[in-house]
Amino acid sequence: MQALRVLLLTCVAVLLAFAATAARIHGEVPSEWLVHWQTPTLADRPLQIVHGLSPRMLVADAVAQILQQPAAQPQSDEGLAYYLRRGRGGIVCNVMFDRYLESEEHWKSFVVGVQMCAQLGMPVWIYDEKGYPSGTAGGLVLHGHPELEALVLARDPQGNPEYFFRRAYEHTHASNNYHALRRYINLMDERATARFIEVTHEAYHQRVGQYFGKTIVAFFTDEPSLMAVDLGPIPEPARSKVPVEDPVDPNVKPLPTLPWCHDFAEVYRRRWGEDIQSQWKSLFEGDSSEDHRIRRQFWSTVADLVADRYFGQIQRWCQAHGVASSGHNLHEESIYHHVPLYGNGLKAISRMDIPGLDMLTSNPESVIHMGWMTAAMPLSGALLEGHRRVMTEVSDFAQKMSGAGPVNLQQMQATAGWQAAWGVTEFTLYYSPEDRTPDENWQYGQFVGRLNTLLKPAMPRPQVALYYPIYDLWAEYRPVAGPLHQSPAPPRAQQIISSFVRIGQTLQRRQIPFILIDHEHLAQAAVTPNGTLRAGNAEIATLVFPMGVELPPEARKVVEQFANQKGRVIYDSPEKTLNVNNAVAWIQPDLSIQPPNDRIVLGRFSRDDHTILVLVNVGQETYHGSLRGVAGHAWTQLDPATGDKQTVTPQNNALNLELAPYQTLILAD
Incomplete structure (x- = not known):
């Protein structure tokens, strides 16, 4: 009897395995993948960046009305329902910039807003700065602590002395950005980051800590960097409109500078057994092997201090408090700038739990120029450190600044599609909902949600x-x-x-x-x-x-x-x-398209032993061709813009491929 029972169980297992194999052969993806395909969860939809939760947004009766709505798209247009109706799933927010971190009235509004998000199931990310770049807490970190300001070693060949230290403000990103002219902290100084965390992160935890790891899931740090390089002024008329919080001294000469901190010489001596002051000249000039060796030692030390004392310190605090550290670097697309801005840009961004990118353009073709570099940095940082999730801060800023924006829905979707192909899972938006109809906003939210429904649990598989x-x-x-x-x-x-x-x-x-x-x-x-x-x-x-x-x-x-x-x-x-x-x-990649086309983007993923391919046409002409190298069994083809699903079958290990302008398709085996 026992033997018969074992035989029956074995037969059942074999039949189940055969059924699973048959389903795979016929191109059917697991049904559990598609539970939320037509109506993505709030966690899979994009998040709107909202700098401050004002009382007018927090309408209690509107929230109550939403809670009684079983429909996926709430009917109310008040309060936070405004964003839900426009396809957003959550928000990236902060206490209001007015009297930043010091107004109890604004703190109360923020707490109520988080409570409402919790009721609605909306995930919340906390934006960690008054504008950008992150690190100053709107200037509060440096109040009474000038020793924490960014410091550089400057060289003036005509000066006496030739080498000297000065505060890093004039001729840096701190005094040339779109938000405010404000003195900045030293990312290599562990005391500066500790105070930033105390003033910012601890203040949020004190008031809404019970929501950490539940409603509040991440902190967003925005373009922190070493202020040791001149990036050039922003263009007029924007420059003249930027508020001046700290006056700029016109007498400060533009000079070659290098990042420094209070204990750099000692750290360098312990690590390399050498006196850095005797090597200063090699840091600024020289092409001998000895000059190269010294510069490598210097920048390796800088990279380690930035990664550990800023990004690492924030990451450790976030992990200890049940939330993720996230954000993005500055000038991701320019690798030469990575040296003075971070020492090692890839190492810095790798110290985020959810590394991210800043996509200021919604021209989909940007990916074939330098957009790939912007996206490759956070994807690489995530995978190399054993993570998966990747964030984007995306907008049509460039188009609006040039008078060519706002962009249309198809451009937004293609921009999201190619970023998803590059592993992006968290879409934080500076798109203005007012620039598009409620239905267009809703369609965009559905599009991003469908991408994440399939891809967020999948692992990117670049070879x-x-x-x-x-x-x-x-x-x-x-x-x-x-x-x-x-x-x-x-x-x-x-x-x-x-x-x-x-x-x-x-x-x-x-x-x-x-x-x-x-x-x-x-x-x-x-x-x-x-x-x-x-x-x-x-x-x-x-x-x-x-x-x-x-x-x-x-x-x-x-x-x-x-x-x-x-x-x-x-x-x-x-x-x-x-x-x-x-x-x-x-x-010799195992997948390729024929005929070749520069404007087709391909992303490759695996999930539960299945292969998922993301194909995006970032061009303005329909692509007709084939995808070569696919397995000979049937595949499921899904369109995240429409929700359509169909089975497609290769011929001779090639699938016919037709992609309309700006179209994204997903193929799963």
Whole structure:
């Protein structure tokens, strides 16, 4: 009897396995994936950035009305229902900027707002600054604590002394931004971050701590950076309209500067066993191997201090309080600027639980230019550190500033689609709901929600890693007086950057998903027996190196092991450059489209042993072609704009592909 029972159970298990296999063969995705496909949850929809919750937004009777509404789209248009009716699922907010963090009246409004969001099931992110860049708490951090202000080592060849320290304000992002001219903290000073947390994060926790990890799920830090480089002034007439909270001294000369902090010399001496003051000249000039060595030591120290003392300190506090740290860096698209702004931009952003990007344009084609770089940074930081979620702050700021905006719904959707293909899961919006009809806003919210319904639980699966050459740029970087972008970089730096940018654009334009990996993550990666490279949540089959890079010994050893295990290693060179004409032949991706087209974006994911592909047409012409290399069984094709679903079947391992202008399609096997 017992044997018969075991036999029956075995037969049932076999039949269930066969049924699951049959369903897969017929292109049916698991039904649980699609439970919220037509009506995405609030957690999967975008969040509206709202700088302050005023009493007029907090209408109690409107909230009560919503709570009685079973429909997915509430009928009321008051209070927070305004955002729900326009497809938003939650908000990114802060206590009002007026009397920032000091008005009990505004605190009361904020607390009521969080309570209402909790009743409605709306997730809340806390924006951690009065405007931007984050770190000053609207100036409160530096009140009575001038020693916490950003500090630089300046060089004046005609001065006496030639080298001296000064506060970093004039000729920096602190005095050249769109929000306010305000003195800034030192990201390398652990005391400055501790005070920022005390004034900001602790104040929120004191008032709404019971909602942390429930309604309140993340803190958003906005463009913190080292104030050690001139980014140039913002254009008029915007510049003349920016409030001046701290007067700018016109007598402060533009000079080459380097970031510094109160204990930098001691930290440097402990780490390297050398006196940094005797090496100051090499930090500003020189092209010898000794100059390169010193600059690498200096910027490596800067990178570690920024990553640990600002990003790491905030991350540790957030994790201890049940919320995620998130936000984005400044100038993500310019790798040369990553040196003076962070030491190592990839290392800094990797210290966020939900690393993010700032997408100031909603021209979908931006991805084929430098948008890929902006998105590659947070995706890489997330995967390399074993995370998944990625945030975007997205808007049509560039179009509106130029008079070409606001953009239309299709452009918004395509911009969201390509970012989702790059792993973005959290869409925080500076789009103004008033710029579009309620129905257009609702459609956009549904679109983002459907993307996340399928992709947020899925893992991005890029198989290529492009080397992030910050180690080489440390050696080549020389500070200059005046805007950095107006001074040509040294020839070797130009060669490396040009190669890096060309390779990234080539991979993007040939539908080859990839991440960035720096020398530190490369040195920590593990070579697997099957010839791949495991780094966090990424498993890489191909490494690509820009022209002229020099690997440190630890990273070079891993690359050699990878190559010995038959991993593919590609070096760009003057004799054999990687470009759109040879990328597919060199890298041999298992998926490709025919005919080639620069404006098709491809993202690759896995979920429960299924493959999910995201295809986006960021161009203005319909694409007709085929997707080559797909498995021969049926696939499910889903349209996040309409909610439509159908089964498609490849012929000879190729799927016919038709993508209308700005269309996004999802394929799941």
